[in-house]
Amino acid sequence: MGREEVEDRMRHLAYVGRRLVAMIPVAFGVTLIVFFMIHLVPGDPARTLLGVRATDESVAALHVRFGLDQPLWKQYLDFLGRLVHGDLGQSFFYNVDVSELVVGRLPATIWLLVAATILALAISLPLAVLAATHQGGPVDQVVRAVPLLGLGMPSVWVGIMLVLLLGLKVRAFPVSGFGTTPAQHVSSIVLPGLTVALALTPILIRSLRTSLIGVLDSDYVVTARAKGLSRGRIITAHTLRNAAVSSVTVLGVNIAYLVGSTLVVERVFGLPGLGTLMLDAIFNRDFPVVQGVTLVFAVMVVLINLGTDVVHGALDPRVELA
Amino acid sequence: MSALLELHDVDVEIPLPGGTLHAVRGVSLSAGRGQAVGLVGESGSGKSLTLRAAMDLLPVPARVTGGTIVVDGVDVTGMTPERRRKHLSSVMAMIFQDSLTALNPTMRIGDQVAEVPRVRLGMSRSAARARALDLLDQVGIRDPESRYRAYPHELSGGMRQRVCIAIALSADPALILADEPTTALDVTIQAQVLGVLARLRQERGVGLMLVTHDLAVVSGTCDELNVMYAGRIVEHGRTEVLLDAPRHPYTAALLRSVPDPDQPVHRLLTIAGQPPDLMNPLPGCPFAPRCPAVVERCRTEVPPLLDLSAGHQSACWRAHEPEDWPQAISEAALEGVLR
Amino acid sequence: MTAVVAGPASPTGRAGRVARASSLRLNPTLVAGLSLLGLIVLVALCAPLITHWDPIQQDLTSSLLPPGNGHLLGTDQLGRDVFARLLYGARTDLRVGALAVLFPFVLGGTLGLLAGWFGGWFDLVLMRIVDIVVAFPFFVLVIALVFALGQGTSSIYIAITLVGWVAYARIVRSEVLVAKEQEYAMAARASGLPTRRILLRHLVPNVLLQAFVFSMSDIVLSILAIVTLGYLGLGVPPPTPDWGSMIGEGQAFVFTRWYLAAIPGFAVVITGLSLALIADGFVQRSGRR
Numbered sequence A: 001m002g003r004e005e006v007e008d009r010m011r012h013l014a015y016v017g018r019r020l021v022a023m024i025p026v027a028f029g030v031t032l033i034v035f036f037m038i039h040l041v042p043g044d045p046a047r048t049l050l051g052v053r054a055t056d057e058s059v060a061a062l063h064v065r066f067g068l069d070q071p072l073w074k075q076y077l078d079f080l081g082r083l084v085h086g087d088l089g090q091s092f093f094y095n096v097d098v099s100e101l102v103v104g105r106l107p108a109t110i111w112l113l114v115a116a117t118i119l120a121l122a123i124s125l126p127l128a129v130l131a132a133t134h135q136g137g138p139v140d141q142v143v144r145a146v147p148l149l150g151l152g153m154p155s156v157w158v159g160i161m162l163v164l165l166l167g168l169k170v171r172a173f174p175v176s177g178f179g180t181t182p183a184q185h186v187s188s189i190v191l192p193g194l195t196v197a198l199a200l201t202p203i204l205i206r207s208l209r210t211s212l213i214g215v216l217d218s219d220y221v222v223t224a225r226a227k228g229l230s231r232g233r234i235i236t237a238h239t240l241r242n243a244a245v246s247s248v249t250v251l252g253v254n255i256a257y258l259v260g261s262t263l264v265v266e267r268v269f270g271l272p273g274l275g276t277l278m279l280d281a282i283f284n285r286d287f288p289v290v291q292g293v294t295l296v297f298a299v300m301v302v303l304i305n306l307g308t309d310v311v312h313g314a315l316d317p318r319v320e321l322a
Numbered sequence B: 001m002s003a004l005l006e007l008h009d010v011d012v013e014i015p016l017p018g019g020t021l022h023a024v025r026g027v028s029l030s031a032g033r034g035q036a037v038g039l040v041g042e043s044g045s046g047k048s049l050t051l052r053a054a055m056d057l058l059p060v061p062a063r064v065t066g067g068t069i070v071v072d073g074v075d076v077t078g079m080t081p082e083r084r085r086k087h088l089s090s091v092m093a094m095i096f097q098d099s100l101t102a103l104n105p106t107m108r109i110g111d112q113v114a115e116v117p118r119v120r121l122g123m124s125r126s127a128a129r130a131r132a133l134d135l136l137d138q139v140g141i142r143d144p145e146s147r148y149r150a151y152p153h154e155l156s157g158g159m160r161q162r163v164c165i166a167i168a169l170s171a172d173p174a175l176i177l178a179d180e181p182t183t184a185l186d187v188t189i190q191a192q193v194l195g196v197l198a199r200l201r202q203e204r205g206v207g208l209m210l211v212t213h214d215l216a217v218v219s220g221t222c223d224e225l226n227v228m229y230a231g232r233i234v235e236h237g238r239t240e241v242l243l244d245a246p247r248h249p250y251t252a253a254l255l256r257s258v259p260d261p262d263q264p265v266h267r268l269l270t271i272a273g274q275p276p277d278l279m280n281p282l283p284g285c286p287f288a289p290r291c292p293a294v295v296e297r298c299r300t301e302v303p304p305l306l307d308l309s310a311g312h313q314s315a316c317w318r319a320h321e322p323e324d325w326p327q328a329i330s331e332a333a334l335e336g337v338l339r
Numbered sequence C: 001m002t003a004v005v006a007g008p009a010s011p012t013g014r015a016g017r018v019a020r021a022s023s024l025r026l027n028p029t030l031v032a033g034l035s036l037l038g039l040i041v042l043v044a045l046c047a048p049l050i051t052h053w054d055p056i057q058q059d060l061t062s063s064l065l066p067p068g069n070g071h072l073l074g075t076d077q078l079g080r081d082v083f084a085r086l087l088y089g090a091r092t093d094l095r096v097g098a099l100a101v102l103f104p105f106v107l108g109g110t111l112g113l114l115a116g117w118f119g120g121w122f123d124l125v126l127m128r129i130v131d132i133v134v135a136f137p138f139f140v141l142v143i144a145l146v147f148a149l150g151q152g153t154s155s156i157y158i159a160i161t162l163v164g165w166v167a168y169a170r171i172v173r174s175e176v177l178v179a180k181e182q183e184y185a186m187a188a189r190a191s192g193l194p195t196r197r198i199l200l201r202h203l204v205p206n207v208l209l210q211a212f213v214f215s216m217s218d219i220v221l222s223i224l225a226i227v228t229l230g231y232l233g234l235g236v237p238p239p240t241p242d243w244g245s246m247i248g249e250g251q252a253f254v255f256t257r258w259y260l261a262a263i264p265g266f267a268v269v270i271t272g273l274s275l276a277l278i279a280d281g282f283v284q285r286s287g288r289r
Helices: A002-039 A044-052 A056-066 A073-086 A098-133 A140-150 A153-167 A182-216 A219-226 A231-269 A274-283 A287-315 B047-055 B081-089 B109-119 B126-139 B157-169 B187-204 B215-221 B237-246 B249-257 B296-300 B327-331 C016-023 C028-045 C082-118 C120-134 C138-149 C153-181 C182-191 C195-233 C243-251 C257-288
Strands: B002-014 B019-032 B036-040 B063-071 B092-095 B174-180 B207-212 B225-230 B232-238 B308-309 B312-314
Touching: A002 A073, A002 A287, A002 C120, A002 C138, A044 A056, A098 A182, A098 A231, A098 A274, A098 A287, A140 A182, A140 B207, A140 C257, A153 A182, A153 A231, A153 C195, A153 C243, A182 A231, A182 B109, A219 B092, A219 B157, A231 A274, A231 A287, A231 C138, A231 C195, A274 A287, A274 C138, A287 C138, B002 B047, B002 B296, B019 B036, B019 B047, B019 B063, B019 B207, B019 B232, B019 C257, B036 B047, B036 B215, B047 B063, B047 B092, B047 B174, B047 B207, B047 C120, B063 B081, B081 B092, B081 B174, B092 B157, B109 B126, B109 B157, B126 B157, B157 B174, B157 B187, B207 B215, B215 B237, B215 C138, B225 B237, B225 B249, B232 B237, B232 B249, C028 C082, C028 C257, C082 C120, C082 C153, C082 C243, C120 C153, C138 C153, C138 C182, C138 C195, C153 C195, C195 C243, C195 C257, C243 C257
Parallel strands: B036 B207, B036 B225, B092 B174, B174 B207
Antiparallel strands: B002 B019, B002 B063, B225 B232, B232 B312, B308 B312
């Protein structure tokens, strides 16, 4: 038995390894895009960076500072080289390393993402189970209407509505800031987390419900019923796990969108995260920070996708053979 | 032999957007302890639904709308679903046609076999595992230890079906209901799986109710046969008798359409006509439109199951005079396909 | 699972009537969605007829008035009539939203069509690019691009196009791959018709349908993006009325004039609802789930 478990673990690791290797070209491509963003605009990139503050001297200074006179491929290699050392450049505005800024702002964003995922699952799962087990009934109709309304709700507006209803009228949670203690973090993250979660729930409910129905209709559930198992056991041991498989994929696909919406939600709730860092940098025309944060976001998405792939492989043994 | 499963005049209806489908009409049959009973018919005859009705596993819109079902002396028709489930699963078990979809793809097969002992019989983890290994051995899986941790997609079709039988046995049933268990398997594997079922019958007295469209399968396995057409039982009796001297035109046509490997085949014989419309059933015998032996009475009155001799019944107004049926029965080619 | 036997068709019976209604292919969801959208578009088009107020006319002496006195929804901080801004804002957001979907549709659809049909290295490279673009969160890349290109409506179009084409490329490509295997494509190839003709006559109509259904929910996404950009001040440049900037400006007054931020949001939700209903209606119609 021990040998079999070792074999399982090896197979799992090999799968993870394969996924990592597949991500390398994507990682390169990401750096390429981030690097070239500034060169998209016709004309002198230095002038674009400085915008209205461009003077001949400042433009020339920027050329020297960023080596903009060198051939493009050399610039890119330099860029990659710096990246490997964790050097994301220096902020124009704050005169501090971008990486320092990023590290400082990372916690708030991660708290937000985690809170959002937990809340999204906590809301979607019970609703989807209810809808699928009472398919066609009034509960199901109501649950199916939720995504129709929810898909069109701007996170911005949802955030403001929550502030209005739960933050101001009822004063249940703080409406801005992050606090300094973990306890304060938790209470500050509820409303923003809920806002982001509500952006995810329509999609999640839909896909969970569909896959649950598919599973409930499937033959192995009939076998389970033939075995005389109780309804609860059928749902927990047989239905949920199989339905989770396809939903993990859906979650993974939508994570990118989710991460993006944290940007605006942080602004609405005044959270000191990567999103507000980026938005401030945009208004300050602080290009290195914009570039750096974009890169960090992309890396986060890639890592989260790797994570969901791994979870998917762990849940569904048929996948790891691919 | 006391009857383990009795269906009395059972109806199953399926409400659909276009109308109600009368899939099973007034079906009565029984299976006694240790008996092997066959239920044959073409696609759409209602045989699968009859089996599922007995096990309370009808797919969602379908419902039992008439008759009674008695399992081990207990009338389960009016019971609450929970109580019924408990009683049924303690007496009977079921296996299905597609063993791949019948098994949970993300659960190891050993755990699936051990599930009933653990969850319903309250055994400890190790005791359940031991029982599962024993069951896997009983169904003829060699080296069950190494197979225990396999997933369904890692096993061959024949193995998987044996696993399904092991699962069925795990609750120690007195009767196994089998819905086309060998249809998806090739002939040699078919024989093996049927062999397992036969052995279980001999050694442990586990009864069998087998649904299939394949006459070859029932001829070797079942003592008694029920032939179904358009939701009704049209003939019932001992297998040898039915196969040798059928007393219903449909049964006769079924037999004729099976090519005899020893005879040269001139043309493949089929049954003329269209399959019956179960949404708007005709008055009279359902086979009347296609029956070469039809007379006026057949179109207006539904023949009940008439006793011919001990244990042999046929739902045909002309069951007593098979010699007078037109010979044309064997020459009915043209449209209509037996599936 | 059920072995249902189809009876002989009865064109005059109840079964026949059911068949005829569905052949019109209008289900309640689709009708509801189209009507709602139609209403919104109508209201937007008739804005000058519905209200006489000029949405960009400022009147600092009448700033932040509550509803009443000729102002159906009051005025905002610059004295502009809120109701008028709402109606004219519909014009802006609907127009930009629809156009911003058109370009990715065309670009992504074409690329996907070519990649799916010809395959080979073109397909490989394209799919790699898709993987890379998809690695970026949608908003982040759009905002970064708008930043790089400078604020303005054309920047919005370009940014959304550069990020949004991938979804269409994927959908069209996978539909093409499926359709390629279908009998009619093989038959057309066997009969010697030139490649372009096969593409245009046989594959495009079916493939377009799937992309079209997706574009309905993509318009919602696009409007959300524009609204969000507007909120951040990066959207359609002022003074053009736009729901997003209304929300952004209204947030500051959420204590006293909560509706300034809330009502434009409702408008977005209703618009999104109509488009979601249309998308759902189409899905029901085609029978795919």
